[in-house]
Amino acid sequence: MARFKTWPDRIEMRPVGHDLVALSLMQEVLASVGEDPDDPAVGRLSVAAYPDDGDAQSEYERLMSPELDRQRQGDRDAVASVLKAAESGTVDLTPPEAEALLMVVNEARLALGARLGIVEDGWESDGRTASDPVALLLRYLTGYQDDLIRALAEQSEP
Amino acid sequence: MDPIRTRPTAAPAATIAPERTDLPEVRDRADHDRGWNVVVWNDPVNLMSYVVLVFRRIFGYSEEKATRLMLEVHNEGRSIVSTSPREKAEIDCYTLHRYALWATIERA
Numbered sequence: 001m002a003r004f005k006t007w008p009d010r011i012e013m014r015p016v017g018h019d020l021v022a023l024s025l026m027q028e029v030l031a032s033v034g035e036d037p038d039d040p041a042v043g044r045l046s047v048a049a050y051p052d053d054g055d056a057q058s059e060y061e062r063l064m065s066p067e068l069d070r071q072r073q074g075d076r077d078a079v080a081s082v083l084k085a086a087e088s089g090t091v092d093l094t095p096p097e098a099e100a101l102l103m104v105v106n107e108a109r110l111a112l113g114a115r116l117g118i119v120e121d122g123w124e125s126d127g128r129t130a131s132d133p134v135a136l137l138l139r140y141l142t143g144y145q146d147d148l149i150r151a152l153a154e155q156s157e158p
Numbered sequence: 159m160d161p162i163r164t165r166p167t168a169a170p171a172a173t174i175a176p177e178r179t180d181l182p183e184v185r186d187r188a189d190h191d192r193g194w195n196v197v198v199w200n201d202p203v204n205l206m207s208y209v210v211l212v213f214r215r216i217f218g219y220s221e222e223k224a225t226r227l228m229l230e231v232h233n234e235g236r237s238i239v240s241t242s243p244r245e246k247a248e249i250d251c252y253t254l255h256r257y258a259l260w261a262t263i264e265r266a
Contacts, residue, residue: 049251049263060263064252071256106208107258113203121202142205149207156214 003144004151011093011151013101015086022140023083026108029137030076033111041111072107075100098152105145112138193266194247195238198231201260206232212257213239216250241266 003019005012033041049064050056078100085091093101112134116123124139198209206228213224217240230237239261240250247263254261 045258047255047258047260047262049248049255049261051262060248064248064255068252068255102208102211103257106204110201110203110258118202123202138203146205146207149205149211153207153211156211 003147006151006154008155010095011098011148011155012090013082013086013093014090018140019144020083020086022137022144023079023105025137026105026141027076027080027083029108029111030104040114040117044110044114045107072103075104079104098148102145102148102152105141105148109138109141109145112141193241194244195264195266196240196242196247196250196254197236197262197264198227198239198254199236199260199262200231204259208257209259212254212259216253216257 001014001016003014003016005014033039033045046065048057049060078097082091082093082097082101113123116132116134116138123135124142126135209228209231210221210224213219213227214221217224219227227237227239239254240247242250244263251261251263
């Protein structure tokens with residue numbers, strides 16, 4: 001059974017397997033970012049626009065960071081509402097909801113990747129992390145995101 | 159599901175639709191001379207298909223151009239995805255950050 005079905009004006013989301021558990025864990029991962037001051041996920045989700053120019057970066061952060069934080073929180077709130085509705089079964093995602101889900105899943109994957117210390121290709125077949133719960137969640141969300149991207153790309157086709 | 163590599167240096171209720179209309183204020187500078195490049199760097203966790211989708215979404219690039227730029231990121235470690243006045247470059251960079259791509263700005 002496919003997770004997503006594409007319609008011209010919406011994407012039908014049908015939770016399968018462990019989707020709802022994984023997406024709930026995803027929310028916990030994102031909520032925990034920054035709780036530990038040494039959490040590498042913080043740096044990955046807060047990329048410097050001007051890494052070699054402190055003054056320009058400070059000004060960029062002043063202008064952009066509050067809005068980025070606000071929009072990301074809006075995405076997470078939207079996804080939380082979608083997941084609550086999905087507990088009862090299939091949910092129709094509006095284009096903004098689908099986009100929010102795409103971005104939130106990606107943020108969580110990046111946070112997990114940073115915590116696992118992934119810095120190069122091949123991590124998917126890395127035996128070291130095969131049984132690591134963090135890696136298992138990353139792999140699950142990777143498959144989930146791939147399916148969502150396919151659905152969104154299909155919707156974009158003329 | 160193919161990932162792309164990472165930049166090697168550290169840098170850096172009822173209504174459920176997210177609000178995403180306002181873009182932040184941009185600086186008022188007269189840095190329009192040579193333009194500013196927005197650069198996207200490699201990341202091993204981001205999916206290739208995700209990067210292509212984001213480039214198409216943000217810049218309106220064709221599938222072919224978005225794929226070419228994504229492959230440049232993958233193979234070369236980075237790609238200049240746009241060149242524009244500083245204000246526009248900062249908005250583009252912000253939007254890429256919104257999608258959590260590793261984007262930076264540099265003088266063209």
